[in-house]
Every structure is written in structure tokens, then in C-alpha cells.
Amino acid sequence: GQQVMQIPQYQHVQEGEDFTTYCNSSTTLSNIQWYKQRPGGHPVFLIQLVKSGEVKKQKRLTFQFGEAKKNSSLHITATQTTDVGTYFCARGTGGFKTIFGAGTRLFVKA
Amino acid sequence: EADIYQTPRYLVIGTGKKITLECSQTMGHDKMYWYQQDPGMELHLIHYSYGVNSTEKGDLSSESTVSRIRTEHFPLTLESARPSHTSQYLCASSESSSTDTQYFGPGTRLTVL
Numbered sequence: 001g002q003q004v005m006q007i008p009q010y011q012h013v014q015e016g017e018d019f020t021t022y023c024n025s026s027t028t029l030s031n032i033q034w035y036k037q038r039p040g041g042h043p044v045f046l047i048q049l050v051k052s053g054e055v056k057k058q059k060r061l062t063f064q065f066g067e068a069k070k071n072s073s074l075h076i077t078a079t080q081t082t083d084v085g086t087y088f089c090a091r092g093t094g095g096f097k098t099i100f101g102a103g104t105r106l107f108v109k110a
Numbered sequence: 111e112a113d114i115y116q117t118p119r120y121l122v123i124g125t126g127k128k129i130t131l132e133c134s135q136t137m138g139h140d141k142m143y144w145y146q147q148d149p150g151m152e153l154h155l156i157h158y159s160y161g162v163n164s165t166e167k168g169d170l171s172s173e174s175t176v177s178r179i180r181t182e183h184f185p186l187t188l189e190s191a192r193p194s195h196t197s198q199y200l201c202a203s204s205e206s207s208s209t210d211t212q213y214f215g216p217g218t219r220l221t222v223l
Contacts, residue, residue, distance in 0.1 A: 033211060042200055042214040043153070086150065092210030096160075097143075097168075102152040 002027065004091050006101035014109050019076040021104035023089030031092040032065055032072040037103070038085040046074075048092075079108050113137055116201050116215035123191055124223050131186045131218045133201030142184040143212065145200040146170060153200070159184055191222045 005024045013019050023032060031050045035043040047056055049065035049072060056063045062075045076083055086103040093099065114135040123129055135142065144157040145168075155168030159178040173195070174188050184203075188195055198219050202212040 031210065035212075039150075042217050043202075043212075045211050045213065048211060088153070090210070090212075096210075097155065097158060098204070098210045098212055100153045105150060 002091065002093065002099050004029075004032075004089055004099060004101040006089055006104050008104055009102065010105040010107065012107045012109065013079050015081060016078050019079050019083070019106055021074050021087050021089075021106075023072045023074075023101055025070050025091060028069050029065075029072075029091050030069075033090045033092065033098070034063060034072075034074050035088040035090060035100075036085050037088065041085075043088060076106075079106070081108050081110050084108050114201065114203055114213050114215040116199075116218050118218060119216060120219045120221075122221045122223065125190075125192055127191050129188050129191055129220070131199055131201075131220070133184045133186070133215055134182050135184075135203045135213070135215075136182060137203065137205075137213070138181065139203035139205055139213075140181065141204045142178070143202045143204075144168070144174075144176060144184070144186050145202065146172065147198045147200055147217075149198070157186065191220075193222045196220060196222050 033048045034046040037043040053067045054065040060077045064073045086105045088103045090098045090100045117132045140161045142159045145153045147153050154170035156172040157176040159165045165176050198217050200217045201215040204212045
């Protein structure tokens with residue numbers, strides 16, 4: 001239905017390695033949002049993608065929205081210890097509820 | 111950072127007590143939400159509101175109740191706390207438009223003994 005699947009569930013990387021998390025839907029998404037939650041903190045909005053094939057960058061973070069608007073990815077280049085946390089994707093439902101994925105927990109070893 | 115506040119930040123309470131978790135936002139957002147989240151786990155929507163006097167149950171069944179008498183205030187109440195209610199409770203709000211961006215409060219970490 002409207003669920004979004006996130007993979008992987010968790011990932012351990014060495015500092016300096018790249019990291020990617022994926023978000024998939026069986027139905028077309030009107031938009032996709034990404035949030036980051038630091039350990040012990042609350043989710044913080046990172047970005048929203050709306051257009052097919054859209055690519056946005058925030059420093060070392062690259063966000064992509066698939067051409068068919070059914071998947072999205074978040075890629076972090078050269079991870080740092082400050083990147084530790086859980087990354088959630090979320091689908092908008094046209095102004096009503098936002099449906100969150102289960103999240104990908106990123107662990108970065110210094 | 112958005113202006114959304116939650117109190118208390120931490121609460122340890124005994125079984126059977128009645129508790130109210132407070133959530134307030136100063137952005138004039140019509141839509142507000144309560145999520146329950148265990149450490150490192152996914153977010154579960156337990157209640158939401160589209161405006162004053164509007165409240166709906168979320169996807170996860172919860173014994174809590176909410177009210178929305180004022181736009182800025184969305185408190186959550188547990189009539190009789192139990193150890194199974196131990197969790198983090200996150201409040202969020204969003205604008206009443208096509209955007210779905212949610213702004214989260216810092217959360218209340220509840221422990222029921």
C-alpha cells in the first residue's frame with residue numbers, strides 16, 4: 001500500500017567510507033522527505049524531493065528521486081563521526097499524514 | 111530549528127498514575143502529531159490532529175488520549191500508566207498546505223516502573 005521500505009536496516013562503516021540508504025515504494029510517490037535523528041535526539045528534516053529524477057546536494061549528502069518516483073536514495077560521501085544516527089525517508093500523502101520508513105541506522109567507526 | 115516544545119523531557123512514574131505530556135508550537139501550524147518510538151526503532155503514529163477540535167487515532171493502537179482545544183497546544187494523556195508505556199513520545203507539527211514537512215519537538219522520555 002502506502003508503506004515505504006528502507007534498506008539496509010543498519011550499516012557499520014569506517015570513517016571516510018561512503019554510505020547509501022535506499023527507500024522504495026510499490027506506488028508512485030508525490031514527494032519523498034529525508035530526516036536525520038541523532039542518538040538520543042529527535043528527527044530533523046533534511047530535504048524534500050518532488051520532481052522525477054531530481055538530485056539535490058547538501059555538502060557531502062546527495063539525495064536522489066527515481067525517474068518513476070517510486071524510489072529514493074541518500075548517499076553520504078566520506079562519512080564522519082558526526083554522521084552517526086538514523087536516517088528516515090518519509091512519503092507525503094498530499095497534506096495529510098506523513099508515512100515514515102523504518103529507518104537506517106548508521107554507525108561510523110573512527 | 112522549529113519552535114515546538116515538549117514537557118517534561120524526562121518522566122519516571124509509578125504504575126497506575128495519570129500523566130499528561132505537553133506539546134506546544136508557536137508556528138501556527140494546523141496539523142499536529144504524536145509518535146511513539148522505542149530507542150533506535152521506527153516511528154509509530156499514535157494520534158494526529160488537523161486543527162482545533164479535530165483528533166484522530168494513528169496507525170498504532172494506543173491507550174492514550176489527546177485533545178486540541180487550541181491551535182498551539184496538543185497534550186497527550188495516559189489515564190493509568192503501565193510499564194508497557196515506557197517509550198519516547200515525540201510531538202510534531204506541519205503546515206496546513208501541500209507540504210508534508212514535519213517539525214519535531216525534543217521528545218519526552220517516559221519510564222513507568
